[in-house]
Amino acid sequence: QVQLQESGPGLVKPSQTLSLTCTVSGGSISSGSYYWSWIRQPAGKGLEWIGRISTSGSTNYNSSLRSRVTISVDTSKNQFSLNLNSVTAADTAMYYCARWSTMVGTFDPWGQGTLVTVSS
């Protein structure tokens, strides 16, 4: 059973770059018809899709974040990563990684999430 786990700093200073990694276990990141996604959720608010990447490196980003986001994949490590630059307090949120199935259009499974706070 595939599981995802986010990792990275919990505190980032304003104007710096937020960097997170999602490690996939229980299966190969390269198998199946999937995209690997990042989603965030500010405290008490709804879900916001950030972007996705295929194992071939094809990416799509939320238009509202596109200028600041980069998602990459390392198939040898079964990982994919998120970089969000020029962060502000508005980027403070729980960040989730999730697998997107192109067959059924779902995010499943999800990682447990990691809280990132932007503060000096």
Next chain:
Amino acid sequence: QSALTQPPSASGSPGQSVTISCTGTSSDVGGYNYVSWYQQHPGNAPKLMIYEVSERPSGVPDRFSGSKSGNTASLTVSGLQAEDEADYYCSSYAGSNNFVVFGGGTKLTVL
């Protein structure tokens, strides 16, 4: 502002049925059958409950059902139980440009 519109709250007594709506446009909900619903308990990651409008993943009780009419999708929870109290989010595929959009979430309270 979320792309899909959900009521902020819904409630029902144990054993009753509750329906949560999710309204989009012809570019998302109305244009594709890739509507999903996610349940999120406090402090937990979202959990897939419904996919492709009305399909249930293995392990999801059949008390949960989904439907769609035009640009509005709905999640119905029948025979409400205390453990159903959670936030529910809808999502829809929105094409190759916008990819996916979420609703703002509905807090379901079991009275």
